[in-house]
Amino acid sequence: MKKVLVISASPRKGGNSDLLCDEFVRGATEAGHEVEKIRLAEKNVGFCKGCYACQKLKKCFQNDDANELVEKMLSADVIVLATPVYFYSMDAQLKALIDRSVSRWDDFGRFKGTEFWLVITAADESHEMMSATLEGLRGFMRDCMEGSIERGVIYGTGAYEKGAIRSLPVFKEAYDAGKSC
8 A cells, every 4th residue: 555645736626637636546545545635726835935944944934834745745655746737837836835845855865766646737739838847847856856756647638628627538547547556
């Protein structure tokens, strides 16, 4: 049994990337894993102030939900990072959490062996327009979390209207990915 943390950065509950997260959760739960899904829109995560007080405190001085979320990331075996693509990049909610993880930079060695799934959605049909988002997420994993493992990318392309993802083959793909983790 693995500890699976699904981080949905969709600002819309029931939005396309959020629905793919739900399917991943369903698959991972059916496979017998311990699964927790977090909707960043329901959390209070401020932006990094760049003060580096965290380097002395070993946590961010800001009194919001980021410290708890980073701790959950550090203790997970599998992490799903899900975001809609806005103007060729991940959304602000996910970027804020990634930036705030700097508070535990010294502990990033704990991510060795942590498996990552990336879920990215967009109205556009092309994977190419998602390349900047994918590179940002991969850079975070590859350069910051040395030894982490990218298990897969789930591309939710061609989904603009809320819920449109349900009718696309990627909906089942998200379930199957969760089942395989």
